[in-house]
Amino acid sequence: MTRNTPDDATDDPIAGLLRRAGCVFAVEEAALLREHATGATELDQLVARRAAGEPVEHLVGCVRFGDLRLAVGPGVFVPRQRSLLLARTAIAATRARRSPAVLEAFCGVAPIAASVAAAVSDVDLHVVDADDTALDLARRNLPDGTGIHLGTGLDPLPRHRLFDVIAAVPPYVPDSAFDLLTSEARHHEPRSALLGGPDGLDHIKALVVAAQEWLAVGGELLIEMNTAQAEQVVRGGGPPHYESDVVVGDDGQTAVACFRRTR
Template sequence: MPSGTLAGVEEAALVARLRAAGCVFAEEEAALLLAETGADAEALEALTARREAGEPLEHLLGWAEFRGRRVAVAPGVFVPRQRSGLLVDRAVAYARPGAVVVDLCCGSGALGAAVAAEVGDVELHAADVDPVSVACARRTVPPGARVHVGDLDDALPTDLRGRVDVLLASPPYVPTDGVATMPPEAREHEPRTALDGGPDGLGVLRRLAVLAPAWLAPDGVVLLECAAHQADAARDVVAGAGLHATAEHDDEADATVVVGRREARA
């Protein structure tokens, strides 16, 4: 049998295994696993078995694709969601070259890195409470960006107070009772701190809304991702922190972002 045919048989068998394991995009995943392992049959078998057991493909590859770029991820790190593209779009629209941009609850650093790449020359700071995520973020953000370990703004340098032009975050916003209904890939392999937003899902968002005004520059904005059904409540929370609050939704991506602006005084 020609070698090309043999490779085709191997890929078809791999696709069948992945499809049987419930992988919706089995063909694409098979191609990525084969590219990752090359001719190493042992490595391919090991990764395939882990994928069949439910580990996220991104954890196996060591990277996730976001906005056309590879983002470093590791086992136990939150995998960036494509719906967060709306959050990046809004941040890019508000930021300008030279802007101070802060990505809180940064996880892998995907969002802040995308903003920096698409805007250009920004002063980027990112922070997360999870050291493993921070290690990934440091591999993802551009040179010159700074990534800090700590709980929300506790991690930030104090000289950023009153200077932040864009503060963005995709905080955990799944209600505690809803975590058990999430796909196994998320609830079993991503940190609980990146998923569980408290009883109504807005616990961390409330903390972010309260802390944001002290860090924002005049006319600075805070951008917070949430679920569509949380938009009204989240907007009220941001308005209650003294910011001009609006909510935006993208039906196609099923993405919602609440925008809070610190209006400059006349």
């Protein structure tokens, strides 16, 4: 669901209830709940659950991500709109290759892979995640024939398999910042999909090292993180034979660290 501006004042009783519960986009959410509910009883139940703090995306079973509507569900990480920066970067990198092989690591419900599949034809697409619930939803968001791999990091991938683009939104929130997250994230999304160690970089650093085994020469590793984290990681230089750069989003806070394997 795209959230650009707060809603206007309204006499809608459901929107009013949601607003009093702290929902900034109450009109938009009221419309989504009405669209999803099969009747008045279910609508009342959904409104009560939303007012109690459950993410609206979990309640309606989908999230708008750019031009896509992706399946999501309770207990999984909901793709953020800021990740459209990574999606656009991955699409551009994929289009630059002939018959590209693309992997989304830490895929969750696979927003990046789904975006690439919708924008580029003739892609050998793969995703990997440690959460089988998220992968079940990812299957609904991806085309038939996508390689689905269950496991930690890149370990489940077949050996000697090379990719032209590896994109990822690893957990990158520092452990100490957990209490600063929204209530929805703290209570309804798995910590394993949010937290990345003391500085938020544990999974990112491990991925940069591990990707050397699976990234083709000339291929690109694209990782979303906070801008300050990206600058820190890129300053570190990465492994040998990598060129690195940072793409910063319009919000100034979200960045994609880009690593290209030169040989």
